[in-house]
Amino acid sequence: MKVAELSGQLQTPRRCTNQSIQTQRESQVTDFPGHVDQVFQQLNYQRLRGQLCDCVIVVGNRHFKAHRAVLAACSTHFRALFSVAESNGGMNVIQLDSEVVTAEALSVLVDMMYTSTLMLEESNVMDVLLAASHLHLNSVVKACKHYMSTRTLHLSLPGKRYMHCSDQHAAGTASSSRLQHPFLQQYKVLPIKVKEEA
Missing domain, CATH: 3.30.710.10 (Potassium Channel Kv1.1; Chain A)
Known part of the structure; x- marks a missing residue:
């Protein structure tokens, strides 16, 4: 009788539910918004x-x-x-x-x-x-x-290190190699109003 009871107990082991496993594995994630700053x-x-x-x-x-x-x-x-x-x-x-x-x-x-x-x-x-x-x-x-x-820029013509290249005549007479830089020439179509300084 005891053997039968024991074997009966062995046949019905305690089962771990998915919920209990998830509870054990749960972790807390805390965000620190100002950490990067x-x-x-x-x-x-x-x-x-x-x-x-x-x-x-x-x-x-x-x-x-x-x-x-x-x-x-x-x-x-x-x-x-x-x-x-x-x-x-x-x-x-x-x-x-x-x-x-x-x-x-x-x-x-x-x-x-x-x-x-x-x-x-x-x-x-x-x-x-x-x-x-x-x-x-x-x-x-x-x-x-x-x-x-978005601005009207007052950039100096020859004599300064930079200028807007929309004025091709001024760009042609500029002495600095920076004025002829190919990158700056890409921007000659930008809608910028350039005024000469008095």
């Missing part, structure tokens, strides 16, 4: 103080310390440069042509990469546009084009 604030804090930076971008006589991961995440041009540098022994110093990327434009672009804020002015928009195109920052290129299309 805090991380980038700290990275920018480090950059401005030269802390934990692992690369230097050189433009003319200006040196910009930064984090390779941040620059490479924002710019495919920097990603390619750093990838080549790593394969050649990890060189952390990148020299940019100051005729294509000015120090002032790079400063604006690096600030944007860390803060997501782009500071455009009439005095810098052409340099920022050219630099952003060279560095493959497409969203910045669009922002520059939008800025230029």
